[in-house]
Amino acid sequence: MQKLADLEGSCPFLDNGGPCPYGLSCRFSGTHHDGDVVPAVTTTAKKNNSELNGLNKDVQKLLWKNKMKFPKADNILKLLGLHGPGKKGKSMDNVKDGQILANGCVDVDGNGCRNVALEANNEVECSPKVLEEEDKPDEVQLEKGKDMGNEKDDQIVANGAGIVDGNGCCNLASEAKNEVECSYEALEDLKPDEESVADELRPLKRAKSSVSDVCSVEVDSDPSVHIKDEDKSCVQNEQTTVTEHTLPDTDKSLKLHLCEKKLIDFRDKLYLAPLTTVGNLPFRRVCKVLGADVTCGEMAMCTNLLQGQASEWALLRRHSSEDLFGVQICGAYPDTVARTVELIEKHCTVDFVDINMGCPIDIVVNKGAGSALLTKPMRMKSVIEASSRAVDTPVTIKVRTGYFEGKNRIDSLIEDFGNWGATAVTIHGRTRQQRYSKLADWEYIYTCARAAPHNLQVLGNGDVFSYLDWSNHKSNCPELSSCMIGRGALIKPWIFTEIKEKRHWDISSGERLEILKDYVRFGLEHWGSDTRGVETTRHFLLEWLSYTCRYIPVGLLDVIPQRINWRPPSYFGRDDLETLMASDSAADWIRISEMLLGKVPAGFTFSPKHKSNAYDRAENG
Structure with a gap:
């Protein structure tokens, strides 16, 4: 691929006092001198030496493999009764009416048991769901024999588990080492006062994602990962974890008081x-x-x-x-x-x-x-x-x-x-x-x-x-x-x-152009001074110009100040550049970008993401 002609001006990295990390691929390479180019090994470090919060590759790999640990968050979620994305987003430790069976099984209708097991990678995907269905009673949403896609009492589910009968147990299979058997012993041990505690700590119902909202749960055989420095009086048996949520002060690693936080004024x-x-x-x-x-x-x-x-x-x-x-x-x-x-x-x-x-x-x-x-x-x-x-x-x-x-x-x-x-x-x-x-x-x-x-x-x-x-x-x-x-x-x-x-600043078109030049320089430092970086900078510049065209110079206003909802008619500015900047045509925005970043590639077109012609729309919250 033949390199495009150099752009006018000097390399933004040289202007910033550092060597250019792009070498011959830089669109300003004609301004480079000996020693102005850094080796490829140090390119990233040199290019972003003034930027923070880059994604570390080791961290990224842990996130890709779903092996990242979140001890503080998991401790708090457990204390609040929100730990684990069980059925309908409920805590694995808290279920309606206190119907908690042994080994983490959930009594669906009083006659049977449903065990929500994790897959091998410890992920549970949240299926799409209409928001309005969230407030429906559990009795409607968890009909007998129809839970988790089962339409018949004896239907076999996709992962190999099945419902034996109306009074049986539906076990979603996990790996062989993680198989869990359903038991009814916990029902006999569950005292009335514990049932009331379970009711009070019932977690919030959860709307399932309609796109790709994946809820992951970290499972670790070492309980110290999730329960840190807890009081010895707290029982860590899974069958009695209902009462653990009433002891928020046992985790000394958690900042529970607002006064302990660093506040921003x-x-x-x-x-x-x-x-x-x-x-x-x-x-x-x-x-x-x-x-x-x-x-x-x-x-x-x-x-x-x-x-x-x-x-x-x-x-x-x-x-x-x-x-x-x-x-x-x-x-x-x-x-x-x-x-x-x-x-x-x-x-x-x-x-x-x-x-x-x-x-x-x-x-x-x-x-x-x-x-x-x-x-x-x-x-x-x-x-x-x-x-x-x-x-x-x-x-x-x-x-x-x-x-x-x-x-x-x-x-x-x-x-x-x-x-x-x-x-x-x-x-x-x-x-x-x-x-x-x-x-x-x-x-x-x-x-x-x-x-x-x-x-x-x-x-x-x-x-x-x-x-x-x-x-x-x-x-x-x-x-x-x-x-x-x-x-x-x-x-x-x-x-x-x-x-x-x-004051109301009656800014001139020349001063506005200098601001755009600063943006282009910052953009080339951020996205790069090679061809790809130049075109990325151009794209975001055009997105911004689709907003700046709404500005009406103070010197042309009959009523000061301008209101944000005004739709100005077409007007002639005090010079050609000011008139060009007031245009709501994408072709004119492209002309401004060419003044700063050179000619656009052949066949280039642009349509603003936020639909600039509608003044009442903008994609920000």
């Missing part, structure tokens, strides 16, 4: 929201230069992180200039989220972890995550408790006002968030059903902020597009710690400068 700090696709590391660097105080990575799915997907781990990357940085994760169940939080704390450098409970995207909601959690407050509780108590890193959450339009519900939960372990909550002033179709309800955000306990910081989010918006929200509600800025930063990232300097 968000008050009056300019917080750049986590933004899907466009909120990448180069864009966050641009915002840091322009005045952002707090940055947060793009939303990452917990299941993908636990599977060791490199593309998902890339969303956790942090630049050294991000002095107050958090990552945002999204998951549907407490075991998945708690293990992800522990994994991040152990292998990444972050200041806080944010759990997204407001993402409106269908593919996320259909998996039971994001905004779907707003309909399940008890599961919200279990997710927050399990994740916050498993780590020392502060855990924050991001929510919307509710799921259905006209049915806000965060005000009824705001007092509980702090007790559950969250150190801060960001409230996006729209419901999931509204998406971005109406202006954010800041009066409701104020109501929630005033009702919040003193140990919970409340941040507002929605339609902040000028320093006046910021100042008005802060003055209208002093209880509000800060405001998160999302789409406003996408359209004009210099909003952080405006807020700090308390």
